[in-house]
Amino acid sequence: MQRKVETVHVIGVISGLVLLILIIYLGKLIRSAETIQDRLSYQQPQVAEVQARSDGAIANYTYVPVYSHIYAMGGKPFLLEATLSIRNPDPLHAMEISAIDLYDTTGKPVRSYLKSPVSLAPMATAAYLVERTDSQAGSGANFVVQWSSPRSGARALMESVMIGSQDDMYISFSSRGINLPYPMPEQ
Numbered sequence: 594m595q596r597k598v599e600t601v602h603v604i605g606v607i608s609g610l611v612l613l614i615l616i617i618y619l620g621k622l623i624r625s626a627e628t629i630q631d632r633l634s635y636q637q638p639q640v641a642e643v644q645a646r647s648d649g650a651i652a653n654y655t656y657v658p659v660y661s662h663i664y665a666m667g668g669k670p671f672l673l674e675a676t677l678s679i680r681n682p683d684p685l686h687a688m689e690i691s692a693i694d695l696y697d698t699t700g701k702p703v704r705s706y707l708k709s710p711v712s713l714a715p716m717a718t719a720a721y722l723v724e725r726t727d728s729q730a731g732s733g734a735n736f737v738v739q740w741s742s743p744r745s746g747a748r749a750l751m752e753s754v755m756i757g758s759q760d761d762m763y764i765s766f767s768s769r770g771i772n773l774p775y776p777m778p779e780q
Contacts, residue, residue, distance in 0.1 A: 638719035640711040643689060650741035652691065654777050657736040657770035659695070659753040661728045670732075671764065673757040674725040677736050680750040681713045688713045688749060692739040693721060698731035713740075725757065737777055738770070 657677060662670040681688045690713055693706035706721050713719055723730065740749055751770035757763070 638711075638721070640690070640713055640717075640719055642709050643712045650689070650743050652739055652741050652776060653747075653749070654773040654775075655738045655740065655749060655751045655770040656773050657738065657751050657753050658768040659723060659730070659734045659736055660732055660755050660768075661723060661730050661734055662732050662757075663764075664732065665762070670728075671757055671759055671762070672725050672728065673755040673764070675723040675753050675755045677721040677723070677738075678718060678750075678752045678754065679713065679720075679738060679740075680718045680752075681715060681742075682750055683742060683744060683747055684715050686742055686744045686747070687715060687717075688740050688742045688747065690719070690738060690740045692737070694737050695723070695730055696735050696737065697729065698733035703730045703734070736770075737773075739777065 659675045659677065660673055661675065662672050665671045677693070679690065679693075689710050690707065691710045695703045695706070697703050711719075721736075723734075736751075736753070738749075738751055742749075752767050753770075754765070754767045756765040
């Protein structure tokens with residue numbers, strides 16, 4: 594009988610230890626998920642500033658629609674957070690980004706995101722954020738990105754991704770940029 598009691602006691606201690614180990618392990622998993630989310634929080638792109646290009650590369654201009662809000666439920670504003678994604682699909686050459694300008698619904702400049710030109714490495718992406726609380730540009734806002742590449746016929750992929758939640762509604766959508774066939778006037 595005493596052996597049974599000792600066996601039950603040993604099983605109880607082992608079960609308690611296993612349970613404790615599981616709790617510790619699950620706690621670490623939860624904390625690691627939180628640190629991944631913290632690590633992935635938005636930060637300004639780390640792109641190298643460069644001197645303005647003088648190698649004869651032609652400036653390109655890409656127009657990207659972006660929405661700070663849309664209208665829903667009888668014309669009420671539904672606030673959105675927007676990310677401008679600029680991608681360099683060239684595997685060999687960096688592209689130079691000379692300007693990233695945000696315009697409001699009426700076409701007036703709101704802000705410039707660059708102080709000086711930057712270089713986007715081959716196959717790299719840079720993302721720029723318009724926060725949900727920033728409704729200054731309006732529902733018809735847009736970015737114009739000025740960029741160039743040493744490669745003739747180079748292309749860039751630029752998109753805006755909008756996301757928002759309000760009450761029990763969630764929305765997300767994207768807009769793709771188009772290359773303008775003409776230069777933008779100097780500001």
